[in-house]
Amino acid sequence: MDDFYRDFILDHYRNPRNFGHLEHPSASAEDLNPLCGDTIRMELEIHDGVVRDVRFSGRGCAISQASASILTEELKGMRLEDVAKLSKDIVLENVGIGISPTRMKCATLGLRVAKSAAIGEIAGWPDEE
Amino acid sequence: MIAVRTPEAIAADFPILHKPTSRGKRLVYLDSAATSQKPQAVIDALVTYYTEYNANIHRGVYEIAARATEAFEDARAKIARFINADTREVIWTRNATEAINLVGYSWGLRNVKPGDAILTTQLEHHSNLVPWQLLAEKTGATLRFIPADDRGVLQLEKLDALLDGAKLLAISHVSNTLGTIAPLERIVPIARRAGATILVDGAQGIPHLPVDVRALDVDFYAFSGHKMLGPTGIGVLYGKRALLEAMPPFLAGGDMIRKVEYEHTTFNDLPWKFEAGTSNIADAIGLGVAADYLHDLGMEWVRAHEQELLAYALARLAPLESRGLAIYGPRDAALASGVLSFNFADVHAHDLASILDTEGICVRAGHHCTMPLMEKMGWPATARASFYIYNSRADIDALAEGIEKAARVFKV
Numbered sequence: 001m002d003d004f005y006r007d008f009i010l011d012h013y014r015n016p017r018n019f020g021h022l023e024h025p026s027a028s029a030e031d032l033n034p035l036c037g038d039t040i041r042m043e044l045e046i047h048d049g050v051v052r053d054v055r056f057s058g059r060g061c062a063i064s065q066a067s068a069s070i071l072t073e074e075l076k077g078m079r080l081e082d083v084a085k086l087s088k089d090i091v092l093e094n095v096g097i098g099i100s101p102t103r104m105k106c107a108t109l110g111l112r113v114a115k116s117a118a119i120g121e122i123a124g125w126p127d128e129e
Numbered sequence: 130m131i132a133v134r135t136p137e138a139i140a141a142d143f144p145i146l147h148k149p150t151s152r153g154k155r156l157v158y159l160d161s162a163a164t165s166q167k168p169q170a171v172i173d174a175l176v177t178y179y180t181e182y183n184a185n186i187h188r189g190v191y192e193i194a195a196r197a198t199e200a201f202e203d204a205r206a207k208i209a210r211f212i213n214a215d216t217r218e219v220i221w222t223r224n225a226t227e228a229i230n231l232v233g234y235s236w237g238l239r240n241v242k243p244g245d246a247i248l249t250t251q252l253e254h255h256s257n258l259v260p261w262q263l264l265a266e267k268t269g270a271t272l273r274f275i276p277a278d279d280r281g282v283l284q285l286e287k288l289d290a291l292l293d294g295a296k297l298l299a300i301s302h303v304s305n306t307l308g309t310i311a312p313l314e315r316i317v318p319i320a321r322r323a324g325a326t327i328l329v330d331g332a333q334g335i336p337h338l339p340v341d342v343r344a345l346d347v348d349f350y351a352f353s354g355h356k357m358l359g360p361t362g363i364g365v366l367y368g369k370r371a372l373l374e375a376m377p378p379f380l381a382g383g384d385m386i387r388k389v390e391y392e393h394t395t396f397n398d399l400p401w402k403f404e405a406g407t408s409n410i411a412d413a414i415g416l417g418v419a420a421d422y423l424h425d426l427g428m429e430w431v432r433a434h435e436q437e438l439l440a441y442a443l444a445r446l447a448p449l450e451s452r453g454l455a456i457y458g459p460r461d462a463a464l465a466s467g468v469l470s471f472n473f474a475d476v477h478a479h480d481l482a483s484i485l486d487t488e489g490i491c492v493r494a495g496h497h498c499t500m501p502l503m504e505k506m507g508w509p510a511t512a513r514a515s516f517y518i519y520n521s522r523a524d525i526d527a528l529a530e531g532i533e534k535a536a537r538v539f540k541v
Binding site for chain 1 (some may be wrong): 147204389475476478480483484486487494496500509510534538539540
């Protein structure tokens, strides 16, 4: 688990990208990590079915915050239907090394919230699919 | 009191403490406030029941059924001795939560009326808060809270006013999040004069402090077995006999009846009136053995040991405060049980717990089932180390070194 906390993870934790709020989000969602009670909110600006801008907010552990921060960079320019199809693989590719099974929900919380915003209803847990 | 054993000698009775982790580390178990480890004697009691005399109780006429009934009721007698109660006042439940709910439904629905107040504290575990929210909703009563200061010490200046019109005082003996010990010897006489019925959530009290329910003069004392060396799935409600006699049954079914006709039932005597269905026989027997183990150790010794460990921990970790360690709760080990809640720099409690885990150190991280308290204090989460009879100074040294490792990993 200690090999998870690499420099780029700590950088995203301490300097999260796309952190804050959009003035006029087209879609948004918010959810809670049942393990720790930490929350993540995702706001999307959508034009012609494509994510043009994104912001996330919330507070939590390095895993959930860094994972959400890295994800936001990838969401920009994605088609909504592709966001809806994202699996936990993207999270594992981004931050996967060293995550223990007990912390997978932390890592996939941001993805779950982004997918919920994209499809307009609560998405399932990516780590359980 | 036989206070001659060292924590190291006590730890020898707990087989799990001698199994290395998957990384080959010594297990440093600092989460006894969540659940305690079990001594071999308790494990043996379960195995012996299932291998030698597994049978249902209060029914069978054959030898092993008689032996099971005797062991089950003997365990009740051990608990009664342990807390200085009458055996008829010891009701088996699944855990402290079920014991509290039993009082909420059976006593509460009959005695709490619209406009009454239910007084609790800002420190409560959800188990001693949510049942009273439900009772208030059902009865039209209102909830009130004894405030706690920034260190988690209860503020009693306005206790008289808070108790005015209160039908019930529901208070935890020891805070699971901060370890604060409620000064029951001060609070109970005031609540008595105000005419309130008094329930104590003893889940974190009875494992760590000497408890004499008669001396405390409380009406109900609820606790779980698994935090006091016993198995999971068994707990106790102590209630004063007159109160229990007047209360209607909580759950209905077998064993809690004397005579059943198609249209009508006469209920059994105490304590069985509140024990519907086949009880958790094995675990009750195991809990009796756990109570004996603690009794032999001496609860005065247990308390002194934990106080000494907490004082050592506060001193051992103090140098880390200049590097961002924040320690919550009372700074005086005399005011708290063996619980240390903390955060370190900008490392989230869950990340801290994960890094400690790589060193074999088990701590709890999160809101500790006290979300309103965490919100009031402004802590999103804390890490919590909690101590018990098998912990020694070496475990606290390991914790301090583990926090140093977190500092290195997070480049604090």
